[in-house]
Structure formats: C-alpha cells, structure tokens
Amino acid sequence: MKRKLKILFQGDSITDCGRNRADIHDLGHGYPFYAAKLLTERYPDIDFEFIDLGISGNRTPDLVARLESDFVEIQPDICSILIGVNDTWHHSNPNDNWMKHSYFEHCYRTVLEALKTRTSAKILLMEQFLLPAEDKTYFREDLDPKIQITRKLAREYADAFLPTDGLLAAAYTTEDWKKFSEDGVHPTAYGAEAIAKWYVDAIAPLIEE
Numbered sequence: 001m002k003r004k005l006k007i008l009f010q011g012d013s014i015t016d017c018g019r020n021r022a023d024i025h026d027l028g029h030g031y032p033f034y035a036a037k038l039l040t041e042r043y044p045d046i047d048f049e050f051i052d053l054g055i056s057g058n059r060t061p062d063l064v065a066r067l068e069s070d071f072v073e074i075q076p077d078i079c080s081i082l083i084g085v086n087d088t089w090h091h092s093n094p095n096d097n098w099m100k101h102s103y104f105e106h107c108y109r110t111v112l113e114a115l116k117t118r119t120s121a122k123i124l125l126m127e128q129f130l131l132p133a134e135d136k137t138y139f140r141e142d143l144d145p146k147i148q149i150t151r152k153l154a155r156e157y158a159d160a161f162l163p164t165d166g167l168l169a170a171a172y173t174t175e176d177w178k179k180f181s182e183d184g185v186h187p188t189a190y191g192a193e194a195i196a197k198w199y200v201d202a203i204a205p206l207i208e209e
Helices: 031-042 060-065 067-072 085-089 101-118 134-157 164-170 189-206
Strands: 003-011 046-052 077-080 124-125 160-162
Touching: 003 031, 003 067, 031 046, 046 134, 060 067, 060 101, 060 164, 060 189, 067 160, 077 189, 101 124, 124 134, 124 164, 124 189, 160 189
Parallel strands: 003 046, 003 077, 077 124, 124 160
Antiparallel strands: none
C-alpha cells in the first residue's frame, strides 16, 4: 500500500494562479501545478493529495480570517505558505501608509502558531519576492523589512525555508528578469517552473523524513 501524503499550498494570487476554487484539488497553472507534477514523478511510491487554497489578493490578515477552515480543518501533512507581497502592495498608495511591520508579524505568527499547535503539519515557508519592475522598485522600502520578518518566523516555526527572493535575484543576474515575471510579482510559466523546482528541493527532506 502506498504511503499517503497531503500537501497544502497556501498563499495569494501567485499560489491561486487561476485555479478553479470550486475544486480544492485544482492547482491552477502556477508553481503548485508544476511542483505537484515534479513530486509525483520523483516519488512514485507516494499517494499524494495536493490541495491549493491560495486566494488572489490575500494578505496575512486574510490567512488569519480563514485559518480554521483552510488550515486547521484540512489537517495537512505538509503546508507551504507564500504570502506577503500584498501586505506591501495593497498599502503602497500613498506609500507613507505601509502596513505596520508589527501587525504583519502578528498575523503571520498567528497562522504559524496554529499550524504548530493544532495540526501535525510540517511547514515550508517561502519568502515573498519582487523582481525589478520599474513601477514597483519603491516597494522595497517596505518589502525588505517584511522579508526579514518572514525569515525570522521561519527560524522559529518552519521545518524548511525557500528563500525565493534571493533565488530569483541570483537567477536574473544572468537572464532577463522578465522571463520570470513580466510585472515583477506574478510569475510567467518559466518563473513558475523555476519556483517549482526550488520548491521540490526544499520540501524533499520533509517528505523523506
């Protein structure tokens, strides 16, 4: 009998990526779709259940609002979270009205604490990222401190961490950044496949434990 493993993808539009929200097993056309394909190929002896509950536009407070139904009740074996760019983007106009870093941390910590205490899930945290789109470069003023908070929370709560912003920065030193994302936030198919490969490498130790 195959080992069963339930993997939950959580986040915003980057995770949602056009999925059919009436079907929690629909993975859209972003990194969850590619990651699931790679994982299924890599571990043929595991019976995976992949669930995508990313919702476009979500911020950390939205994850708190759906914590019960979309995290705790799912009881995943592994939960990955990619959140945070909207906590910056949705507060960027006017750009002196950023979401307080303390509130961002409080919301994110609330989600992670519940996962740790109310589920048996292993946690993969993926840091939020931004590519150098000219109209969004000023986001860095707020985004970078929030990335540091994500890294701090990963050290406290995560079983694995994907430094997505850093990995993409390394990747586009030798390639045109627009191959990865035309608007600096939402990955192209090429970018989604790259993230999926890093995702699989990051999650592999949790699967193989």
